[in-house]
Amino acid sequence: MIEMSVSSGRNVYALLLLILLGLMACGANEELPEHPNILWISHEDLSPIYGCYGDAYARTPYIDSLAKTSIRFTQAFSNAPICAPARSTLITGMYASSLGTQHLRSEIPVPENLKILPEVLKEAGYYTSNNVKTDYNFDHQGRWDESSREAHWRNRAEGQPFFGVFNFMMTHEGPTNALRESDTESLEVYSDPDQAVLPPHLPDSPKMREIWAHMYDLLAVFDQQVGKLLGQLEADGLLDETIVFVFSDHGHGLPGHKRWLDNAGLQIPFILHVPDKYSHLASNIQASVTDRKVGFVDFAPTVIRLAGAEVPEMMEGKNFLGEAAEEKEFVFGYRDRADDCYEVSRSVYDGRYLYVRHFMPQLPYYQNALIFNKGGSYAEINRLRDRGQLSESVLQLFAPKPVEVVYDLENDPLEQHNLIDQPELAGRIAGLSQALDEWMIRHRDTGLITEGIMMEQAKAAGKSVYEIAQGYSTEAFREILEVARMTGEVEEPEALIPFFESEEASARFWALVALDSYSGDIEAVFPYLSQLMQDGAPAVAIKSAEIVAKRMNDPRAFEVLERMLKLDDEVQVLQAAISVRQLGDKAQPLLEVIQEEIFPRYSGEIWGRYKSWSYPMFIGMALDQTQINCGRVIDTHK
Template structure:
């Protein structure tokens, strides 16, 4: 009897040590959707109707502190699929073809090496080519297309909750529902005006979530039909916050926090042994999803990946976020969260959240915000979106989950502010945050050197990188222009650029630096010359500066043309001298069939959007986008 007991114990230990061999590798299914924060019913939202997800959550792990690292799709998805911070790779700007390291292997490539069939249906939006990185990435991609017996890693990305359908209010998008959410019962956040139209949009957003719940049901039914439900680990999550003002594109918690349900079948529960119970408040961010998925698959995590396995024993102390160019609206903002306090630093505080750009002048909730603004009916919380931003923000999300009270200037919070600011500085330096290089400069250097942006940023010494960060942190805090003048002569293009941003944000007289600005009109870095020209025109309508912007708009490098188009858009009525060449020569170059206006979905679309707004600002009617 003793021998039998000993043999049983020995076999049990062997089974634990060889769990992958004994039970086989798990299939892994990611179900992602667009533009929604954690408003599933299982998160306590009584307005939501998500029966499938709620039932799944009852037998899964519900994570309550999960964050996209970026509040818009391309940088969020780049982070997800690479296990690297987008700002490390230079992939943080919306839709741009970034040269990435040849040695970089993204999640599906490593999964393939580990013996998995990989499929993606269908969205990528990584800011670099996905060609050859999946077994199948198409509208037909499905685990059912894999060779018999092979484990799979499959991704399904659902668009139904995207800001487009949310704001369009198309009845056909929710025709599958028997009932619809009552706008009268909607509970709006303080920053959104409580109008009938906004309530209708809010209710429709929840209708679309219910449609997505049905899509989850269909996929789970397919797993069950294939006999794979107990063989498959399932992730259900969104890519960032709601597709409404104050959420998507905003670096607040509202733009970053997402829902996440992790379903692990009983036979694979040993893989999540460090998580106790059906709810976890571990801090998780998208940079961790790829390494965690590899760990679940029993695969090695590449050294290049910067995320961690969030199912491991050790937990993260901080989550970092970033916001850079979205559409044709340039921003540089960074955040760090410690589980209670969210610190945000705006490096371009002179720009309002709600810029005068097409993306904020479109229909739906954006049009409603503008209508109520023009009617003088916005609340103070909503008006803030049209104003310049504080350089630093500190929210106590435990006491202030709706992010209404900035504690950054409170003496009692000085120590916490300094701690989080220091952590953010160290993180930016450690990862060589390419947002400090700026898009135009990093792409110029990559083009000239034929290197990846990742390699470009790491060619900077720590001392040089700290210099750039030092001047960038001065923006919005300059009381005397003499502090910024030395940076205008720096050998570092990015330091010169940030010196100009500091001048742009300075509200006093800039007469003493006008000679410096005139000299920088001929700077070898287009981004520097463009910014110098923009400032000169805004302050004194300099003729030489107009000539610089015209020449930059005529460049062949689309990324530089975009920087120029953004600066011209910011000139308002002062852009009139450039209208003839924009209308006759530049816009036609970037026109095409996208939305009936633009050549493609990348730089040409954003160039076109900026130039359309330029013409509108100058009183010219432009055709409506289809």
């Protein structure tokens, strides 16, 4: 009996212990928050001009009301000043320049193991919906639960957490410059153009004031949509269950902003609403306004951490919320080909100083291309330029770019004074330059490989562009960067000869770009140009032929360019078409073959001229401008 009593006592004790542990576990589970819903409300082409940012000209009551119970970021940035590379960065948590997705607009092979943000969240149990823009420069099919104009969190399973994206197009540069009354018919109050305050890089004319005012009206329309979505959350009982991001994809859709790698092109508005229930997930930010530096590359890993999931090792961004948040010393930016305007520029920002390095400084931002000869603000600038009525600040848009630029954004927010030669900043500038070099090498910046070469190598190897770049040794990348940094700095063309003879195609290419930036006599290196026109890398042959055609009008150069225009590889044809456009009226020997053979291959119904929205459109645009340069009158897209 005694033994039974002891045994029974032990059993009872064990049972009570199990019950107690069970209760403790239940209590712990009750304290653990549910996975938060996460909603992105994004829009196109606007800098930080919400009312809550202190802009009295703006009318954003819904956003401003949300901001009162949210965190307002004063140092948030797109990593690229144009949509596709910005969106690629945003959705992958990787620098577009690492993936090769930094060009507008392209079709890049990405690693098979790349999981973008919605895929990671799907695996964590989230319903993922996108309404509706993707524009990532790679195939998005199958990566969302739903991506359509009908996509909505309301389509999820009952009780399922969601990650939803709503992107609004009404603030895009198209509507901004079109001045359509129908785009703002939902408004009762309109912006007064006479009260507009324009930046110095835009002409102060009645037409430009009208465009500027219309841009603010479109922002007011977007604000209405924010109010509508917040109302839907509240009606569904989800407002206190949802973390809300409100932001733009880059700066204003106007000259000097979008496409420009400066603060006006990169800085974005960003409002983050974290309900009280989830305040611990943003415990590192106590104030309602923060100057914490964040870039688009950081959004995906931060959302993944908010959802309680594991961030893929491949992602390059840093989580900026909660106890595990990481501080950023620098924000990096990139500008590459936009439409048919080839460009390679990189930037680094340390919280006060923005350092920009232009790898093709001989090219003005405002190139002689269709994209800069369209209507709206561009037509107004072109009109005033023809009349000699542009200020010096506006005329800088047409000038070759400095190799290096440094702005003190604390004292010069409108970026009017380049401090690159200030001796008291020499140490700071050297540190920023070194940080940029190390970042480009560490992440194997594919802008150094160049578009034509990286795509040719990826195709030949059957690999992604990212994998091709990662396969380069540090030494090879340093060599390519060394010669790329010579652009705009060449004193004697003979200094480029070792790079003309390099085994690296990209080093040969950049040596040619550096030579192109040199305005002196190049006869001493002409034998190398003749050889490079026959280079096995089309991008090298094209660039060499462009230089020879421009400088020497050599018939052999036109033969090379014609052959390259006839290639089946659209990426290489685009490189050739861009070089041909750069010839101006010297492209006359190619005009007949362009009109009769080349352009018809890329013509179609897009804008009434082009075959598709990708490479064929940009090839067509370059060829159209070439024909215009040679005196032909054609009806281009509006």
